[in-house]
Amino acid sequence: MELQIDHISKSYKDKRAVDDVSMTLTPGVWGLLGANGAGKTTLMRMIAGIMEPDAGQIRYDGLPIGTLKGRYREIFGYLPQEFGFYPEFTVKDYLEYAAALKGLPVGNTKRRIMELLEMLSLSDVYRKKIVRLSGGMKRRVGIAQALLNEPELLIMDEPTSGLDPGERVRFRNLLSEFARDRIVLISTHIVSDVEYIATRNAVMKDGRLIAEGTTEELVRLVDGKVWQCVIPAERLPEYERRLRIVNMRNESDGRVSVRYLAEGADALPAKSAAVADAEPAGAPPVRLPDEGNPLCGTSIPAAPRLEDLYLWLFPQDTAQDTAHDAAGEPVKMRINVYSAPGPKKGGRNA
Amino acid sequence: MMSGGKVSGGKVSSRKAVSRKVSSRDFEKCLCMAMNGGEAELTKRPGGEKRGMAEQVKPFGNRQQETRLNGGQRQVEKSMERLPGETVCLRRTAALTRQEAEERFGRYAGCSGITRGTGLRSSFREFLLLQIRFIGLRMWAAQTVLFTVLGSVLWVLMGRGFWQEERYMARFLCGLSLAAAVSSLPFIYRSFRYRMHETEASSRYSFAGVLLAKMLMTAMGDAVLLGAVFLGTVLWTGLPVGSTFLYLMLPFLLASWLSLSLMGRIPAAAFPAACMAAGAVLLAAAGIAGRLWDGFYLQTLTPGWLAVCALITLLCIRQAKRSVRDAVYPKLQIA
Numbered sequence: 210m211e212l213q214i215d216h217i218s219k220s221y222k223d224k225r226a227v228d229d230v231s232m233t234l235t236p237g238v239w240g241l242l243g244a245n246g247a248g249k250t251t252l253m254r255m256i257a258g259i260m261e262p263d264a265g266q267i268r269y270d271g272l273p274i275g276t277l278k279g280r281y282r283e284i285f286g287y288l289p290q291e292f293g294f295y296p297e298f299t300v301k302d303y304l305e306y307a308a309a310l311k312g313l314p315v316g317n318t319k320r321r322i323m324e325l326l327e328m329l330s331l332s333d334v335y336r337k338k339i340v341r342l343s344g345g346m347k348r349r350v351g352i353a354q355a356l357l358n359e360p361e362l363l364i365m366d367e368p369t370s371g372l373d374p375g376e377r378v379r380f381r382n383l384l385s386e387f388a389r390d391r392i393v394l395i396s397t398h399i400v401s402d403v404e405y406i407a408t409r410n411a412v413m414k415d416g417r418l419i420a421e422g423t424t425e426e427l428v429r430l431v432d433g434k435v436w437q438c439v440i441p442a443e444r445l446p447e448y449e450r451r452l453r454i455v456n457m458r459n460e461s462d463g464r465v466s467v468r469y470l471a472e473g474a475d476a477l478p479a480k481s482a483a484v485a486d487a488e489p490a491g492a493p494p495v496r497l498p499d500e501g502n503p504l505c506g507t508s509i510p511a512a513p514r515l516e517d518l519y520l521w522l523f524p525q526d527t528a529q530d531t532a533h534d535a536a537g538e539p540v541k542m543r544i545n546v547y548s549a550p551g552p553k554k555g556g557r558n559a
Numbered sequence: 560m561m562s563g564g565k566v567s568g569g570k571v572s573s574r575k576a577v578s579r580k581v582s583s584r585d586f587e588k589c590l591c592m593a594m595n596g597g598e599a600e601l602t603k604r605p606g607g608e609k610r611g612m613a614e615q616v617k618p619f620g621n622r623q624q625e626t627r628l629n630g631g632q633r634q635v636e637k638s639m640e641r642l643p644g645e646t647v648c649l650r651r652t653a654a655l656t657r658q659e660a661e662e663r664f665g666r667y668a669g670c671s672g673i674t675r676g677t678g679l680r681s682s683f684r685e686f687l688l689l690q691i692r693f694i695g696l697r698m699w700a701a702q703t704v705l706f707t708v709l710g711s712v713l714w715v716l717m718g719r720g721f722w723q724e725e726r727y728m729a730r731f732l733c734g735l736s737l738a739a740a741v742s743s744l745p746f747i748y749r750s751f752r753y754r755m756h757e758t759e760a761s762s763r764y765s766f767a768g769v770l771l772a773k774m775l776m777t778a779m780g781d782a783v784l785l786g787a788v789f790l791g792t793v794l795w796t797g798l799p800v801g802s803t804f805l806y807l808m809l810p811f812l813l814a815s816w817l818s819l820s821l822m823g824r825i826p827a828a829a830f831p832a833a834c835m836a837a838g839a840v841l842l843a844a845a846g847i848a849g850r851l852w853d854g855f856y857l858q859t860l861t862p863g864w865l866a867v868c869a870l871i872t873l874l875c876i877r878q879a880k881r882s883v884r885d886a887v888y889p890k891l892q893i894a
Binding site: 254258278283294305 | 750754758759764769
């Protein structure tokens with residue numbers, strides 16, 4: 210069982226939403242990561258068969274999905290990014306309607322709906338109108354819809370948006386179990402959702418696939434680029450301008466522990482007098498990053514996570530200067546066979 | 560298409576044996592290409608015997624389905640056995656037949672084990688019946704209320720004499736049929752308004768099937784409502800049967816044709832308003848025509864008018880087919 214995406218492209222007027230993307234999805238959970246506008250939703254719509262690629266082909270077990278037509282859609286579950294429902298629908302109506310759309314016979318439908326409602330903790334709201342449900346419950350109804358026909362291929366666009374942490378954990382477990390011998394593709398901004406359960410991840414940027422691999426393989430790409438240090442709270446704004454801080458935590462002694470991304474330097478320059486004067490008495494030495502070395506003095510390497518890779522590839526508005534190599538040139542990452550553009554010099558929000 | 564041969568359901572029919580031979584080999588080669596993602600070589604057994612298609616096809620699961628597939632294979636092999644074993648590679652023919660091979664393959668996959676889950680699927684008829692429950696009843700109820708309110712208001716305002724006056728009745732029927740047309744088609748837009756179109760488009764029947772079901776429901780509802788109005792008019796008013804038919808059908812068909820033509824050509828959000836506008840334009844045109852031409856509301860069903868109705872019906876069917884076949888509506892809107 211495999212889904213081959215073969216050099217597909219899609220353009221909207223002057224924008225190339227998906228640009229020559231090729232990958233082969235095999236059973237397991239696949240995480241599709243990318244910033245807004247990276248082309249994830251367009252790619253998913255093409256996989257779902259509701260949008261035709263301008264070029265390239267999508268094959269399921271070697272057969273073009275355009276040829277399989279209804280047969281492909283029968284084995285297919287899809288949760289769109291925007292969960293829609295008719296306002297008069299109760300949860301029951303919605304799932305029965307979805308079952309009818311999927312061509313499921315009425316007899317089997319009821320049993321399957323009850324199973325899913327139980328699984329997704331929706332039994333209590335079975336007869337409630339969807340419009341009156343909370344965001345998380347609505348999302349769960351959407352997930353139930355996608356799972357109704359026990360699909361071989363499950364595509365979910367932002368499935369965990371609106372779910373609380375407990376629901377997300379349950380959803381992840383459900384998906385892991387479900388994906389044992391099926392292909393599950395999840396697009397999400399919430400990196401931790403795919404970090405733990407994804408068999409493989411694909412990262413998209415500007416319509417192109419820039420990286421693909423297991424979580425461990427991808428995380429290895431930011432090895433030596435994730436650091437943490439403790440700084441005085443009053444100097445935080447200064448550090449924020451200079452470092453790509455991905456996390457900060459207030460410590461009890463009035464200082465701040467920061468986690469940041471930077472190209473690692475083998476040797477730290479000597480502490481300057483000015484910086485030494487600024488350090489509180491008895492505190493570990495702290496040094497501001499300089500052009501040649503972005504690390505602050507007490508930095509120690511931190512264990513990288515998938516989120517760090519995501520933030521490395523998709524710099525947020527956190528640092529004035531982005532990562533540079535020793536010569537001051539913008540960092541370019543090379544990931545597998547793809548060429549991944551690194552953070553741009555001086556770009557605040559690439 | 561293949562040179563001189565036609566492939567149909569595993570059988571090869573041709574005028575010339577040579578062409579048939581070439582076609583069947585190329586055809587099987589194309590099946591392999593479809594299977595192997597471009598690798599066109601046929602697998603041969605050590606003894607030179609060709610390996611059957613079913614042996615190369617991995618994804619197919621259950622016994623019954625394999626049997627059906629093997630049936631197709633036997634048909635292909637049977638046609639091969641009748642032919643000498645020479646191999647002719649015609650790349651051009653292979654390219655031409657590849658598309659057909661893929662379609663054939665799709666059919667084999669259709670009876671293969673790629674579908675898990677229940678395996679059983681409901682028919683389009685069952686799907687349509689369910690659509691009536693979910694969407695049709697609401698639409699028809701809205702239309703019934705609209706018709707009843709219109710009739711009641713006119714009854715109160717105009718009195719009993721209104722219903723016996725031919726001109727008034729013709730105008731009334733004209734307006735009623737336009738209201739029927741423009742009030743039903745926007746129900747199709749509900750998918751977009753409530754963002755159900757992506758879920759519907761990715762379903763078994765695709766958006767084209769769902770659209771067809773909705774159109775059929777719309778047509779059924781309108782037929783029942785207009786039929787009831789027709790009967791009521793014929794039984795209780797002084798308007799002749801021919802006139803009743805004409806003033807009910809012609810505006811309805813025109814409004815439907817305009818609305819169907821708009822579908823997929825304008826943004827989804829503007830569709831209901833555009834349908835209403837089309838209805839209003841037609842109503843205004845009918846009003847102006849009534850003022851300019853005394854006999855406009857005194858027409859009856861002549862062969863000429865019947866031909867006009869038939870022509871517009873054909874245009875409606877053409878537009879509906881375009882909408883379903885090209886799935887123009889979702890294509891333009893989802894982007």
